[in-house]
Amino acid sequence: MGIRVRGLYDLQVIDLEIDEAERNLRVVESGLGESEELRSARESLAQASEWQAELRRRLRNLELDLEEAIEKRKASEKTLYSGKVKSPKELSGLEQEVQLLKRRQVEVEDETLEVMSQLETADERLERERKRLKRLEIEWGEEQAELQEKQAALSSRLSLLRESRERLQVAIDPEDLATYEDLRRRKGRQGVALVQNGICQGCGVAVSTSKVTRVLRGEELVHCANCERILYLKG
Numbered sequence: 001m002g003i004r005v006r007g008l009y010d011l012q013v014i015d016l017e018i019d020e021a022e023r024n025l026r027v028v029e030s031g032l033g034e035s036e037e038l039r040s041a042r043e044s045l046a047q048a049s050e051w052q053a054e055l056r057r058r059l060r061n062l063e064l065d066l067e068e069a070i071e072k073r074k075a076s077e078k079t080l081y082s083g084k085v086k087s088p089k090e091l092s093g094l095e096q097e098v099q100l101l102k103r104r105q106v107e108v109e110d111e112t113l114e115v116m117s118q119l120e121t122a123d124e125r126l127e128r129e130r131k132r133l134k135r136l137e138i139e140w141g142e143e144q145a146e147l148q149e150k151q152a153a154l155s156s157r158l159s160l161l162r163e164s165r166e167r168l169q170v171a172i173d174p175e176d177l178a179t180y181e182d183l184r185r186r187k188g189r190q191g192v193a194l195v196q197n198g199i200c201q202g203c204g205v206a207v208s209t210s211k212v213t214r215v216l217r218g219e220e221l222v223h224c225a226n227c228e229r230i231l232y233l234k235g
């Protein structure tokens with residue numbers, strides 16, 4: 001009869017590898033998908049584009065305002081100089097209107113210059129945001145490809161490990177397996193501890209000589225008096 005605990009020890013070696021591969025897989029999978037940086041770059045681009053459209057709208061409206069002011073002024077001037085209006089009150093009213101419309105024209109022209117300068121800045125910002133998003137998308141694409149590769153490698157490694165586990169498990173007494181699983185749950189994923197130089201490697205406490213003898217005999221599961229883990233001595 002072999003050492004009863006050896007199967008459990010071998011199982012634990014695989015279980016710890018499975019734990020690690022699962023941890024790595026979770027990290028890899030959490031990196032898959034749209035990144036926060038990419039989302040915010042898309043948002044910034046949308047905002048920059050909206051702002052540019054808004055300025056273009058303002059510019060078009062100003063052009064219309066300018067046309068309107070010029071046309072109105074021309075019409076007033078035409079009436080003013082037509083000789084048809086004789087009343088001094090009416091004439092001075094028309095003169096005032098022409099002055100007002102000229103001032104309006106200057107105001108609209110000033111505002112147009114201001115909006116054009118803002119639009120120039122907005123165009124530059126939009127171009128910058130476009131380039132930034134493009135760069136991020138390329139980086140993101142490369143990163144995703146790398147992560148997908150890692151994901152595939154980890155998944156196939158995991159299925160191999162799980163197959164090995166299945167094979168090992170068949171040879172283990174179900175009660176021993178249940179004891180091991182219970183300890184693993186309670187003891188930080190480690191149900192079996194090696195004894196080295198008379199010390200339990202699970203908790204660092206010395207194991208009595210009589211226990212070491214029983215561990216060496218290998219007929220039963222011997223537990224550490226301190227941490228409860230199943231003790232194993234590599235032969």
Ligand SMILES: [Zn+2]
Nearest residue numbers: 200203224227
């Ligand atoms: Zn211990």
